[in-house]
Amino acid sequence: MMLSFLDKLVKPRRMRIVCNGHPALRKRSLPIVTITPEVRELAARMIVTMLENEIVGVGLAAPQVGVNIRLIVLNTCTDSKRCAPTLSPGELLLNPQMPLALVNPELLSVSEEMDTAEEGCLSLPGISGHVTRPLRVLLSARTLEGEGLQVECGGLLSRCLQHEIDHLDGKLFYDHLDQDEQKIAAPVMKSLERREKALQ
Ligand SMILES: [Zn+2]
Numbered sequence: 001m002m003l004s005f006l007d008k009l010v011k012p013r014r015m016r017i018v019c020n021g022h023p024a025l026r027k028r029s030l031p032i033v034t035i036t037p038e039v040r041e042l043a044a045r046m047i048v049t050m051l052e053n054e055i056v057g058v059g060l061a062a063p064q065v066g067v068n069i070r071l072i073v074l075n076t077c078t079d080s081k082r083c084a085p086t087l088s089p090g091e092l093l094l095n096p097q098m099p100l101a102l103v104n105p106e107l108l109s110v111s112e113e114m115d116t117a118e119e120g121c122l123s124l125p126g127i128s129g130h131v132t133r134p135l136r137v138l139l140s141a142r143t144l145e146g147e148g149l150q151v152e153c154g155g156l157l158s159r160c161l162q163h164e165i166d167h168l169d170g171k172l173f174y175d176h177l178d179q180d181e182q183k184i185a186a187p188v189m190k191s192l193e194r195r196e197k198a199l200q
Helices: 002-009 037-051 089-097 155-168 179-199
Strands: 059-061 071-074 100-110 114-119 129-134 137-142 148-153
Touching: 037 059, 037 071, 037 100, 059 155, 071 155, 089 148, 089 155, 100 155, 114 155, 129 155, 129 179, 137 155, 148 155
Parallel strands: none
Antiparallel strands: 059 071, 071 100, 100 137, 114 129, 137 148
């Protein structure tokens, strides 16, 4: 009992974000069957890692800290003023709860309408490029408390969910770049890979 009391006082420790070249980034992650204390602790550590990174992260997926389970954390709304009534139902629901962890997130459907925007990734530092994705998605997920939710998401939340769920399927935003942007990013991808492999 004493130990769990003390545990709560200790700030979750930040984790190393793995970069291109780490095998966890290219694996399909496994669904979470039971939300154990270990899953909750990992989520807390991922949130600290996302928030304390030098480049401000708006999302992080478990494979990015080397764990292949279907868990993501999000922080797409830090400013309460951005929680305006014109936002999508998902943003209205989830923005006030950020930073937030989602268990087994999946997209039940995506809009035909597409949107192109610049993306970056904490696992691909030094790389950015334009990615075209569906504008809106219908999200299904569980919270850390095990509560199920199903909600339509737009805006940055929609883009971030698609980017993070890609991570759970072993995909990187680099894969979506057009040939020209891939060509520009390729040398950086290679050097990240060399550095990451040297750490293993
Ligand atoms: Zn990423």
